[in-house]
Amino acid sequence: MTTATPPASDDGPARPPAHARAAHTHRLVKVVALVVVGAVAAVGSGAWALARHYQGNVTGVNVEAVLGKPTHTPDDPNDPDAGHDLNILVLGSDSRAGDNAEEVGDGEKGQRSDTAMILHLSADRKRIEVVSIPRDSIVDIPACKVDTKGTTTRATHADMFNNAFAYGADATGSIAGGALCTWQTVEQDTGLHLDGFVVVDFAGFAGMIDALDGVPMCITRHIDSPNANHLVLDPGWQTLKGKKALGYARAREGKGLDGSDTSRILRQQEMVGAMVNKLVDQNVLTSAPKLLNFLDAATKSLTTSSNLSSLKNLVGLGWSVRHLSPDDVVFLTIPYEQYPLNHNRVQWAPSATGVWKKLKEDKPLVASETKGSSTHSSASSTSGSTTPSTKTPSTKMPTAPATPKNRATDGIDASEIPSTKAACEAAITAAQS
Numbered sequence: 001m002t003t004a005t006p007p008a009s010d011d012g013p014a015r016p017p018a019h020a021r022a023a024h025t026h027r028l029v030k031v032v033a034l035v036v037v038g039a040v041a042a043v044g045s046g047a048w049a050l051a052r053h054y055q056g057n058v059t060g061v062n063v064e065a066v067l068g069k070p071t072h073t074p075d076d077p078n079d080p081d082a083g084h085d086l087n088i089l090v091l092g093s094d095s096r097a098g099d100n101a102e103e104v105g106d107g108e109k110g111q112r113s114d115t116a117m118i119l120h121l122s123a124d125r126k127r128i129e130v131v132s133i134p135r136d137s138i139v140d141i142p143a144c145k146v147d148t149k150g151t152t153t154r155a156t157h158a159d160m161f162n163n164a165f166a167y168g169a170d171a172t173g174s175i176a177g178g179a180l181c182t183w184q185t186v187e188q189d190t191g192l193h194l195d196g197f198v199v200v201d202f203a204g205f206a207g208m209i210d211a212l213d214g215v216p217m218c219i220t221r222h223i224d225s226p227n228a229n230h231l232v233l234d235p236g237w238q239t240l241k242g243k244k245a246l247g248y249a250r251a252r253e254g255k256g257l258d259g260s261d262t263s264r265i266l267r268q269q270e271m272v273g274a275m276v277n278k279l280v281d282q283n284v285l286t287s288a289p290k291l292l293n294f295l296d297a298a299t300k301s302l303t304t305s306s307n308l309s310s311l312k313n314l315v316g317l318g319w320s321v322r323h324l325s326p327d328d329v330v331f332l333t334i335p336y337e338q339y340p341l342n343h344n345r346v347q348w349a350p351s352a353t354g355v356w357k358k359l360k361e362d363k364p365l366v367a368s369e370t371k372g373s374s375t376h377s378s379a380s381s382t383s384g385s386t387t388p389s390t391k392t393p394s395t396k397m398p399t400a401p402a403t404p405k406n407r408a409t410d411g412i413d414a415s416e417i418p419s420t421k422a423a424c425e426a427a428i429t430a431a432q433s
Contacts, residue, residue, distance in 0.1 A: 225254030
């Protein structure tokens with residue numbers, strides 16, 4: 001066995017890596033919105049040859065071989081996991097290799113996970129819930145199995161969540177190793193069973209945005225961030241493309257920004273929500289040329305667990321959620337609070353346990369009668385901590401969102417993200433008040 005040693009930190013006792021407890025491992029999901037892939041089936045049989053090409057773009061990682069997960073043969077070709085809820089680990093990689101180096105553009109070496117989300121698909125296929133995990137969260141990282149050679153990283157205590165990806169990637173020199181260690185860290189610290197992972201590199205993300213001909217976004221304040229590809233944005237309703245969209249999603253420091261990872265998470269959620277809105281509202285899903293162009297860009301950017309690369313399962317699962325609309329896609333940040341030993345870090349608040357419990361039990365994170373509200377409450381006016389969403393009912397018409405601090409962990413659905421110039425103007429007024 002080869003043991004990889006992480007950088008110096010407070011070490012805890014070694015733990016065995018967490019393992020999944022269910023046999024249903026052929027889970028299929030695509031990045032951003034699961035509804036995208038279902039349209040491949042709707043396009044017709046002529047799309048299969050092209051879809052095979054897209055499947056060939058995806059880099060698959062055999063999780064079963066590393067973690068000893070059993071295989072599973074789908075019973076229903078129209079939904080390979082019918083009756084089962086799914087938890088997919090979605091990571092954004094800022095690897096400094098290949099085309100991604102140009103997009104990252106900071107001259108550093110190594111690989112990190114710049115974004116981490118748990119995408120939950122309900123068993124009844126009526127909800128998609130996306131829970132973001134701040135990269136600066138202080139957690140315990142287990143001893144991770146990261147390849148079939150027996151390479152194992154060393155367990156650490158009170159470490160930064162983002163380091164799980166770095167340790168696995170450094171030990172193997174691959175995105176796969178990073179994803180596998182993050183997988184085991186999430187399972188250990190949340191108690192969730194994960195069903196697969198998707199890693200999107202930034203070069204591919206920019207390509208996906210361009211394949212949609214940009215994404216309409218509401219910029220509520222002037223932003224000037226030299227470290228984010230020299231990003232400069234004025235307030236207003238505008239379409240962001242490629243590198244500018246990526247810069248907006250990654251920006252952390254500069255004028256108009258507070259330097260926090262949790263505020264950046266809000267922008268990332270807004271951008272993913274805006275992509276969902278465009279895919280649905282502008283008929284990308286029903287236009288074969290638009291859809292296939294998007295799929296080509298999307299699949300080039302992916303590294304996935306091998307159970308997420310089957311064409312048959314991909315189309316089947318996508319078809320099972322073809323009816324979902326933007327207000328069925330909910331975004332939440334795991335409740336957090338300031339870490340007492342380092343005020344530049346956060347720890348999960350006690351109420352985070354309730355979020356993980358709801359995901360385990362496949363219960364809605366946000367009550368259906370409160371979805372679509374633009375009024376949010378916060379459990380604290382002095383920190384980022386909060387409890388799961390307590391939205392109040394209102395009309396579905398998007399209006400001004402709450403302040404970034406209040407929205408950080410309150411949960412929103414994609415329909416609440418400003419999608420018109422008028423809604424954006426209201427949001428700008430609220431941000432400046």
